[in-house]
Amino acid sequence: MGSTLQEAKDRLIEDFSMFDEWLDKYEYLIDLGKNLQPYPEEKKTEDRLIKGCQSRVWMDWRLEDGRIYFTADSDAIITRGIISMLISVYSGRTAAEIAADDFSFIDRIGLRENLSPTRTNGLLSMISTIRSVAQNNI
Amino acid sequence: MDIQKIRNQFPELSEKVYGKSLVYFDNAATSLKPVSVIDKWLKMSEKYNANIHRAVHYTATVATDEFEAARDRVKDFLNAPSRDGIVFTSGTTASINLVAYSFGEAFIHEGDEVLVTEAEHHSDIVPWQMLCERKGAVLKVAGVDDDGYIDLESFKKLCGGRVRIAAVTHVSNVLGIVNPVKEMVRICHEAGIPVLVDGAQGIVHEKVDVQEMDCDFYAFSGHKMYAAAGTGVLYGKKKWLELMPPYMGGGEMIETVRFSGTTYAKPPGKFEAGTQNISGVPTFVPAIEMLESLNGGDSLAYGEAVNEYLADSLSADERIRVFGVPRRTEDKIPLFSFAVDGVHHEDLALLLDKMGIAVRSGQMCAEPLMDRFGVTGMLRVSLLPYNTMEEAEYFIKSLDKAILMLS
Numbered sequence: 001m002g003s004t005l006q007e008a009k010d011r012l013i014e015d016f017s018m019f020d021e022w023l024d025k026y027e028y029l030i031d032l033g034k035n036l037q038p039y040p041e042e043k044k045t046e047d048r049l050i051k052g053c054q055s056r057v058w059m060d061w062r063l064e065d066g067r068i069y070f071t072a073d074s075d076a077i078i079t080r081g082i083i084s085m086l087i088s089v090y091s092g093r094t095a096a097e098i099a100a101d102d103f104s105f106i107d108r109i110g111l112r113e114n115l116s117p118t119r120t121n122g123l124l125s126m127i128s129t130i131r132s133v134a135q136n137n138i
Numbered sequence: 139m140d141i142q143k144i145r146n147q148f149p150e151l152s153e154k155v156y157g158k159s160l161v162y163f164d165n166a167a168t169s170l171k172p173v174s175v176i177d178k179w180l181k182m183s184e185k186y187n188a189n190i191h192r193a194v195h196y197t198a199t200v201a202t203d204e205f206e207a208a209r210d211r212v213k214d215f216l217n218a219p220s221r222d223g224i225v226f227t228s229g230t231t232a233s234i235n236l237v238a239y240s241f242g243e244a245f246i247h248e249g250d251e252v253l254v255t256e257a258e259h260h261s262d263i264v265p266w267q268m269l270c271e272r273k274g275a276v277l278k279v280a281g282v283d284d285d286g287y288i289d290l291e292s293f294k295k296l297c298g299g300r301v302r303i304a305a306v307t308h309v310s311n312v313l314g315i316v317n318p319v320k321e322m323v324r325i326c327h328e329a330g331i332p333v334l335v336d337g338a339q340g341i342v343h344e345k346v347d348v349q350e351m352d353c354d355f356y357a358f359s360g361h362k363m364y365a366a367a368g369t370g371v372l373y374g375k376k377k378w379l380e381l382m383p384p385y386m387g388g389g390e391m392i393e394t395v396r397f398s399g400t401t402y403a404k405p406p407g408k409f410e411a412g413t414q415n416i417s418g419v420p421t422f423v424p425a426i427e428m429l430e431s432l433n434g435g436d437s438l439a440y441g442e443a444v445n446e447y448l449a450d451s452l453s454a455d456e457r458i459r460v461f462g463v464p465r466r467t468e469d470k471i472p473l474f475s476f477a478v479d480g481v482h483h484e485d486l487a488l489l490l491d492k493m494g495i496a497v498r499s500g501q502m503c504a505e506p507l508m509d510r511f512g513v514t515g516m517l518r519v520s521l522l523p524y525n526t527m528e529e530a531e532y533f534i535k536s537l538d539k540a541i542l543m544l545s
């Protein structure tokens with residue numbers, strides 16, 4: 001991972017600011033979703049399912065050299081795009097870095113108000129999973 | 139026909155979403171409201187807000203008259219034999235819960251059975267499950283076939299034994315297939331079983347004559363048929379309403395109250411405890427007028443053309459699987475639920491929303507039907523006579539664009 005957590009967030013905010021229309025932003029999210037790293041089928045288990053999402057979302061993580069690596073998948077592609085964003089920002093960081101972040105970049109790209117309430121709940125559930133994994137590993 | 143003249147009566151149709159004209163294709167969830175209904179609601183709130191059936195003062199009299207005029211209008215609309223068979227509720231769900239509770243208290247005992255179908259909305263499943271739980275009764279389920287029709291043979295077979303009541307949907311909110319409720323009522327009555335018909339969707343599109351249908355109960359909501367939200371109707375045959383105990387206790391449902399014992403009012407009052415939806419119920423009058431005018435004459439042919447265009451376009455697309463395939467065109471209301479190969483329904487709904495099109499996605503309060511057809515959810519478009527051919531064409535084009543973006 002070449003960039004810092006802050007740099008990864010800034011890059012996403014900049015990427016999203018290039019599009020005026022939300023339809024174009026979705027197109028961008030869909031591309032991110034299509035390019036998400038594959039997630040092993042055998043890890044699509046009940047205990048890795050994140051509650052509160054309309055589409056199904058599985059998330060897994062491992063600790064390596066003091067850093068937390070997240071992988072995740074969903075059956076909906078826009079959700080995969082959101083997962084891809086979250087992973088590019090938070091995967092490969094230390095627990096302390098993640099726990100100290102306020103996750104407000106989601107609001108700065110306008111994602112929250114442009115998702116349906118059910119998707120927003122899903123997003124919040126993913127964020128709280130990432131957060132609690134970090135807090136449990138400090 | 140001048141469809142614009144119809145559209146002008148529905149203010150929300152001129153709303154813009156994300157700078158685009160709103161295309162409202164989620165009518166099965168709730169219909170838009172015409173000016174006549176909004177005006178009635180406003181008038182009842184601005185000028186005649188008073189509690190009904192209680193006081194002798196002027197506005198209370200007007201409010202009571204308006205409320206009771208709605209009862210007469212609904213009675214005529216359903217061709218019910220008596221106005222006493224029209225109970226106002228807060229909606230279909232409330233109407234069904236009322237019957238599941240009150241009928242259940244009087245007539246369901248341990249080991250008895252309740253019959254429903256696989257095509258029911260959760261509102262016509264869960265109240266019966268709760269009843270069965272309470273009484274130690276058993277829920278029986280008649281299946282639907284691959285086209286979405288209720289399997290009448292299996293329905294007939296289940297109509298025996300200890301079935302004490304059957305609850306069937308007139309039209310499924312997922313499949314849009316018009317069930318042969320008159321025939322189903324006949325089958326049930328032959329076996330001595332009373333029938334509740336869930337008319338939430340049926341009342342909007344089909345001509346309902348409860349005497350001809352001979353159902354024992356017919357439940358529907360006001361908000362899906364142009365009337366105010368929070369209004370609903372339970373039609374019930376007199377013999378049942380008289381034998382059923384009240385659902386809720388409180389003001390207005392009583393005859394005399396003494397600490398030594400209370401006696402109850404006659405139906406429908408017995409089932410209308412507490413302050414009713416006094417601003418909403420009177421909107422049934424203009425709502426029924428609108429419904430009757432839109433479901434007849436010129437708009438009928440226009441609606442059929444739009445419907446046919448959508449049916450043909452969706453079924454011609456190989457990526458799309460439509461659920462609820464009618465054998466005759468009159469067997470289906472203008473409602474299409476479908477799934478797209480390899481594309482998630484929520485993704486589609488999100489993109490269509492950004493194109494200004496309101497559709498429904500997900501399980502649509504009918505999880506058993508989702509399981510029956512092996513999907514986690516569907517996308518649904520549902521139309522009313524104020525929707526246009528242009529909107530339908532724009533939807534088909536937008537759907538294609540969205541599918542291409544997502545594949």
Ligand SMILES: Cc1ncc(COP(=O)(O)O)c(C=O)c1O
Binds near residue numbers: 166
């Ligand atoms: C077939 C059917 N039954 C019951 C209901 C419940 O109606 P309401 O939410 O107005 O009580 C609906 C509406 O969603 C429906 O479509």
